[in-house]
Amino acid sequence: MFTLTNVGAIAGGDAFLLVTPGKTALLDSGFSFCAEQMLDNIGEELGRRSLDYVLLTHSHYDHASGSVYCRRRWPQVQVIGSAHTGLVLTKESARRLMRQLNDSAGGEQGVTEYEDLLSELKIDLVVSDGDIIDLGSMKLRVLELPGHTRCSIGFYAEKEKLLLGCETIGVPAGTGLVMPCCLVSYADSLQAIERVAKLDIQFLLLPHIGLLQGDACQQFLVDANYWLVETRRRVREANAAGKSEADLIQLFKDLFYTELIRQNQPEKAFDLNASYIIPQMLKDA
């Protein structure tokens, strides 16, 4: 048995608390500018228990920033991520960017002052493909799923048929619509979707969205596969017809900057992501 609860402070900084009879784990950790609110939400859910793990799907600021704050509230917590996530989080340039993005996201929420702990960002336990994280009754197998970033990973609990996904497999943009999020590789993203589609999944946790159940899990992966391939086809077709890069980004935006995406992603972040995704789609796979 397990429970999964969104304990994120605000939309876009979502984090999910996974509680099993033996252990507790936070899936991604949200922003830093509103981390205190998230800690309170976690504390309320945990009651007298403490937080054992923070599992980071990748190193982006809206997923990893809150991990430091968790370590301060629960000093024994182990922050888990891939080797590449560990590398990124200790880079001064990455911390600077994360700080800027947190400031800007905080500014949009009217938060101008908060304690900045990003200089303490780190991974306590590096995991790689096939490693098992022991959550008592639940065993999570690490899946390296690069494509969104080089450092992206997911987790699969075979007995529970639960996949804790990452953005490499796509982001829901509406009914039947899944936005590709291949910032570093189209081919790797396609491979990742094909890989997880072979798993027996009855529960699929999607970052920023929440838990899908039953047939909706495989349907999401079918849609993700379709839209990744189809978007690339449309982008390449437009490119062959002589459209500019700005046109291609607009094509992507017309398709995917929907109300659902808007709720979780500021326009600036969306445009920046699109400017990485389009070149990946133009590359020969």
Ligand SMILES: [Zn+2]
């Ligand atoms: Zn990301």
